[in-house]
Amino acid sequence: MADVPSSSRDLDRANYAAVWDAVARAVPDRVAVRADGAAVTYAQFEQTAARLAATFVAHGLGVDSTVAIFMYNRVEYLTTLYAAYKIGAIPVNINFRYQGAELADLLEMSRPSALVYPAGLAAAVVDAADCVTLPGLVLVVPDPVPPGVPTGPGVPFATALDADPLPAQPCGPEHKIFMFTGGTTGRPKAVVWTHGNLFDSQQFSIYGSLPVDPPTSLDDVTRIAARDDLPATVCLPLPPMMHATALFNVMNAMVLGGTVVFLPAARLDPGAAVRAIAEHGVTRLVVAGNAIVGPLVDVLDAGAGADVSGLTTVLSSGMVWSDGLKRRLLAHAPHATLVDIIGSSEGGPFAYGVVRGPQDLPCHPRLAPGAVVLAPDRTPVEEVGQTGVLAYRGAMPLGYHDDPERTAETYPVIDGVRHVVPGDWVRVLGDGYVEMLGRGSGVVNTGGEKVYPAEVEKVLLAMPGVVDAVVLGLPDPRWGEVVTAVVVAAPGAGVTAQDVQDEVGRRLAGYKKPRRVHLVDEVQRSPSGKVDMHRLRRRLTDAAEPPGLVDPVVAPDRPGRTR
Incomplete structure (x- = not known):
């Protein structure tokens, strides 16, 4: 595993659209996305995004305009993201499980200039339109429509692809990416990343599992992506891209000139996921802890007949991932490195739990470069057995959009250095290892x-x-x-x-x-x-059955999923 530095100075000038454009020029015929039985090459992906970007510009969108994406995982999600990046617009991630009032609240907060959604979610859009004015450009992605769902407002997504491709625009590291998170306030708030800081913070996730020297320039990034002698990167995100873990790892895979695979259903089908891993030779699997790994290993243990031994990296972040499920997964994917990332939408990574085989279990996360444990008085905690909160001092977001008070609280300047401190408590174990204790808030x-x-x-x-x-x-x-x-x-x-x-x-x-x-x-x-x-x-x-309490337990709806 490469020893990736916490920061490469030229790389903090990166912009994802510029990087993806360069990758598309370097490997135009390589498959960028596999979805619904079709393969989209990098050249096709770039051209489609450029056409959508031209439509955005024709409707008055530009730098810092917001584009609301209310969608499951699918190729149109990624195309919309790319098109927004091409013009410096800011994608707004919206939870596709939101109902009308919740959607209306987020649209009111983000004030998008465009909204993209699949026909199957039209009911929520129709309800939201009763509460808030929709943007001038609303695009509807074709999608199976459940019985009783009304026809929603907007024009077909395909009509936005009739424009001539927009020529490459200047793309700077200062362009922004919003990551809406529920946080502890109930009302979603946007964490504001710049392209440059996000790219810098993702260096370990991008290159850490590859046998390469870490890039020191954007030319290096393109050269690594174009190398045919490196193991292919084939990424399957199982959580939805409306969450940072899946979104950032998909973006990272495309930096490598990799292929992203999307499942055809909006909810997790573990059998289909296992089959897709085998059929498409998935090497990077993005999960959400036990919630996704549990159903997967149940299918594998039952004798699915699918070979998943080609997995080389399995990544999870922000979710409980038990040692027992890690051990069971390794039995089917013995060559995989399991990476349990301690991070948050507010920044990080704070720590990594890395398992390369059963010998690394039980797994304890180890502080990432730039991470520190702080006492309540904001001094470092180093004594074994003591507790404190995780903090990070590397590349991080600008803060919360239009919320200077919470920004100052979560991103304090300590001894002249800016930190991000979301509030996760840990116990110090020594040699950089920590034990997670949970977040202090009630979320x-x-x-x-x-x-x-x-x-x-x-x-x-x-x-x-x-x-x-x-x-x-x-x-x-x-x-x-x-x-x-x-x-x-x-x-x-x-x-x-x-x-x-x-x-x-x-x-x-x-x-x-x-x-x-x-x-x-x-x-x-x-x-x-x-x-x-x-x-x-x-x-x-x-108390398993506390006196006087009725405790009907209902199996949770699939919280993480992809279309």
Whole structure:
């Protein structure tokens, strides 16, 4: 594995559109994307993006215009991203599970000049249009339409490809990329990366598993991508590209002149994923911890008959990935390096857990170059056994869009050096290794999706017959955490656990539904109205069947997925 430096000065001048343009010139006939049985070469990919970019410009889009992408993983997602990059526009990642009101909120915040979505999600767009004015350019990607879904506004995506290709435009490292994240506020906020800083921060993920000297210039980047003697990079992202892990790793694969494979369905089909790995010779698999690896190894253990031994790298970030599932996966992919990245939309990487074989288990993450553990007084924590929060001092985002207060809080300047400190607590193990303890806030991370309890509580407290409610996350071996609701109903109201789940599912995205519902007579609160969350969490975790509680557990909807 190459020893990639934390920063290469010429590389922080990079822009993804300029890099991809150069790769397309260097390897025009190489396959860039495989999807729906078709193969798209780099030359075709670049030309299609250039035509879409021309349409964007014709509709007044340019540098810092925003383009909303409300879509599953598919080739049009990547084309839209590339086209936006070509003109310095800012793609806006929107969770495709959002319903109308949630979509409207994000459109209002991002104020896009264009919206691209598949026909199958038209219902949410129609509902959002009742609350917010849609942008002047709305493109509809052809997609199977479920029964009862209305025809949505907009024109066919294909019509935007009739324009002559836009000639290459100046693309600078200062151009921006938004990564909307739920964070701890409930209301999504955009982390603002520049192309240059993002490219610089991704050097390990791009080149760390290849037998090459790390590039020191953009010419080196193109030369590495064009080399035929290097192992082929074939990347299959299983989480949705609306999340940073999948998006950034797909972008990285294209920097290498690799091939990106998309599955044909919007939700995870582990059998189809295993078959695609074997059929297309996937070398880089992007997962979301146990939530995705669990179903995959279940299929493999059952004797799928598919050879996945060609996998060389499996990457996950921000999700629980147990040693047991790592061991089971290695039994089928013995040559794979498993990389468990501790990072966040706000920046990083903070640490890597790298497993090259069973001998590396149990796996503990090791601090990345530029990462440090800080005490509450913001001094480094080095003594074994002590705890602190992860911080990073390398290339990082500019901060949160239009939120200087939260930017100052998350990106403090310490002893003259800017840090990013999202709030993840760890215990120091020595020799750079740490043990993850979790984030100090109450945000619930379920299958890679962030759920803010107050947003769900607001829906529950508006239900007829509900007099009190508390929402929290409880540990789960597959999903990391499951959303759990403790609900107090008025006597005789007849509120059931199913009612609770149905109401949240009607108002919010499916992954925000409580998967465990406890109906209780009372939630103990202090005189100030606060709940002792540590005590409540301990009670629900330690007691399999707490007295007086009903605990119907419903299998979570697939939180991470691709179309």
